[in-house]
Amino acid sequence: MSVTKTEKIRKHYDTVADTYDIHYDDHRGKKYHTHLSNHLMKALPECGNLLDIGCGTGLFVEKYIQHGGQGTGVDISEKMVEKARHRCPDCEFIVGTGEKLPFDDSTFNAVSSVLVFSYVKDPVAMLSEVYRVLEPGGSVALCTLGKKLITSGIPSLYKIGEKIRIKHVVMKDFGEHYYNEKEMYSLFDNAGFGDVDVKWCSFAHIDMIDPIFSLAARVEPFVEKSVPQLAYNIFVSAKKE
Ligand SMILES: C[S@@+](CC[C@H](N)C(=O)[O-])C[C@H]1O[C@@H](n2cnc3c(N)ncnc32)[C@H](O)[C@@H]1O
8 A cells, every 4th residue: 555645754753753852852953943943933923823834842832932922733743743732731732734724714923834844745735724824914934955956965865764774853755845945935926925035044954963063053144144055944934915
């Protein structure tokens, strides 16, 4: 029986839910995740009513509600959702897909998604849903691995990783799709969003060894501002006008 792409992703995250935070909420992973989150935070209303798509173990929701506001998360993996509920007991977390959101129109004034969009089978459906659940004036911000020379070898690396059964939180062949600036701009524009801003972020990668990670983290702001060709996550923010 063939397993669909989404089913494979769901099963994988169910399997790694117990160890996910060792990767992304500790040491280099925590710095990497915080760095990405800070980019999103700047583009979203403070203390708003947030929906986080592909919320995983609730890392971004936890950061968002730290200074007030409300957070809701949705994720296809039940085990990741369980972890998120444990992390943020006062927030609502629901098992579901970003392509068909179980919320009424105009429910949120902020939507986020961290390291998820490259997995999504139907990005047009997801953005149309984001548009629908946002209230007029609401903001969306997401970041995901982008398409450029630096990331072009990743799919093959993941395929090899899967073949030799490397135990790694993300190193598996999920047929991910990476986007460039033009593709992102047109996806958001076609979904009806205004104020679409696309930029590159991240230079320090979680899988670098410590001294190199520290060095890369130090020059990261310079790279993002002056040599964005070397940054590998693509960041998009936009508004429902
Ligand atoms: C790399 S993890 C990121 C988790 C979290 N956003 C974070 O920053 O830690 C990717 C997450 O996306 C979820 N996911 C993948 N495709 C999805 C979809 N179509 N709808 C909702 N969640 C999805 C996975 O189950 C997984 O929890």
